[in-house]
Amino acid sequence: MKQIIDFLPVVAFFGVWLATGRDIYYATAALMGAAVIQLAVFKLKAWPIPGRVWFVFWAAMIFGTMTLVFRNPLFIQWRPTVVNWILALVIIGSRFVGRGNYVQRALGKVMVLPDRAWRALTYGWAGVFALSGTINIWVAYTFSEDTWVYYKFVSGFVVSFLLVGGSFIYLAATGQLPSLPAKGDLEAPQSQQRDGTPSRDGNP
Template identity: 35%
Template sequence: MKLLLDFFPIILFFVAYKVWGIYVATAVAIAATIVQLGYMRIKTGKTEPMQWVSLAIIVVFGGATLLAHNENFIKWKPTVLYWVMGAVLLIGQLGFNKNFIRSLMGTQIQLPDPVWRNLNWGWTGFFAVMGALNLWVAFHFDTDTWVNFKLFGGMGLMIVFVIAQAIYLSRHVKEEDAPVQVEDAKQ
């Protein structure tokens, strides 16, 4: 359910674009992000800082798209969001010696410090590449291709990256000590 909620604005943007075009889709994405944030706030009583950042970025770039009637602003939005997320991971690691990936996942799995560092660098690089790839698609192809890439290409690449990370992590996860089975004394 959370995954669907996370992709709620993107899916609505895609549908609205296919039916009404880029400007209505942009307004729908802004509204959907506001609804998403409100729903999360009501349901959990809190909102993640990245959700606020995402809202600010969609309002600024979506608003600029609508006010200037120029779709190039909304095409920059995913890149800015990817690069902000990557920058947060980079600055956390280099500036504050803080691994935010570990902060998010450290209670769920135990990994050696170098693996956490590699995971952080991997996500930082992924966000950098995704931001650049979004710009390349946005400004080398038509808007329809970019919208399709935004939903299917972006999501597909994210899934492939997460699977690759899972394979990498599976080699390093510290397993809990297995319970020792005591043989029956009658044997």
């Protein structure tokens, strides 16, 4: 559910852009509205709101407002670049200051890795965000507005794939991919419970 909500602003932007005959100002307003809805969903579901969500929300509000007030699409085109570059700096900086490694906080609940792996993933994630921001503004200044909108829509999914897929490939290639519990380990407690014998934790 949260993963779907993450893509709501970019999907709203692209959908309204197509529906209004490629009007980037209506699309920008839709992006801002979707960012508000995204935040409201977190509030209604009583989910903890990560700093990243707040950051993306305020970036949408600030750059979106400047786009609509000054009627200049360059503001909204710069938004993904600024967001990605700042995220790259935050990820790198989290290794040295703050509450600890950003990537480890994001993935540490589902896997345990040595410090060298977290360090490599940190630099890898930061590199992906930095490169994405650079390509975004290059596309904005080099190609047409339509091309940039298509790129913006696709790039969000590509970046997510690179982060997840790249992390998996790196961990698998270096032999650091956490192993899943063996099938027998998962079935043993269930079979014991069906037989009426206590499970491993002592519960019937």
